[in-house]
């Protein structure tokens with residue numbers, strides 16, 4: 414680990430309301446519990462109400478932490494949640510069995526999944542051990558990194574050639590630079606559905622850099638097809654001012670929309686594209702558009718990953734794994750607590766593939 418400040422939890426101050434869900438022990442058992450529509454809450458009411466709704470949502474972690482009105486202790490609540498979102502490590506045998514006769518396709522979020530959440534986004538490095546685990550998994554199964562970050566930046570962190578990279582929340586998809594063994598008629602894959610927004614995103618980035626100078630701790634990051642405004646280091650009493658400022662800038666850009674991740678506001682084009690669409694696009698590119706022969710596994714920690722979990726749930730196929738130490742509202746079926754457990758899960762998959770199948774992954 415370098416000199417990064419690893420952030421323990423994003424949700425310490427959240428109130429708790431317990432939500433009962435049916436048990437989901439089978440990887441693809443449909444049991445949809447849509448995450449509450451933040452957008453709906455935010456888009457109703459006047460300007461002040463909208464700002465308040467944003468600030469409330471900013472206080473929650475991402476995805477929203479499960480809230481309890483009942484008098485359950487946090488331990489009881491956690492135990493109940495883990496029953497409905499069992500650990501992917503403790504359920505490994507069942508997961509391995511579910512993949513029999515199917516091609517696993519691996520989809521990995523980056524921040525909070527492969528690297529710990531740290532204060533400085535430019536220092537969110539993955540460990541060498543994690544890199545080795547991802548490299549080995551990519552030798553066994555088609556593997557994609559699906560991230561809100563700009564594709565070049567994520568490549569500079571991951572530094573592995575044999576992977577698909579879907580940057581800017583899936584708006585910038587590129588296939589492996591090495592020749593790939595999974596697709597028969599390989600053609601270089603590059604898909605950028607929001608390319609016409611590039612000048613607008615660049616302009617908004619510059620405006621936001623200037624305007625946020627008045628808010629101590631705010632950091633603006635250019636993610637090519639989207640912009641992140643980080644508030645992790647902004648005092649909570651300034652969050653409303655920051656949201657108002659960002660929203661006032663966006664008033665001039667009706668073709669852009671505002672969403673939220675972990676202590677970050679995200680400005681994105683209004684196109685109907687997200688990590689879920691990117692997942693579907695990648696499955697199609699791999700030749701598994703309408704196939705039952707594939708088991709997609711998507712691992713992510715953030716509200717933006719819910720789009721991908723929802724796609725898997727709606728397809729009744731594959732498994733979503735939420736990385737979280739605390740109960741959260743999610744469409745994922747399984748959980749892992751932190752990136753170290755993600756690494757263990759990836760390693761187990763590789764071992765299982767190599768030894769149970771008597772097959773070496775090259």
Ligand SMILES: O=P(O)(O)OC[C@H]1O[C@H](O[C@H]2O[C@H](CO)[C@@H](O)[C@H](O)[C@H]2O)[C@H](O)[C@@H](O)[C@@H]1O
Nearest residue numbers: 523524530531532534537560561641675676677
């Ligand atoms: O889709 P992801 O790979 O999870 O990317 C989402 C955002 O991740 C980064 O921000 C998050 O991680 C930072 C470093 O740990 C942390 O400081 C920040 O608070 C988190 O929101 C990245 O900087 C953003 O651009 C991504 O959109």
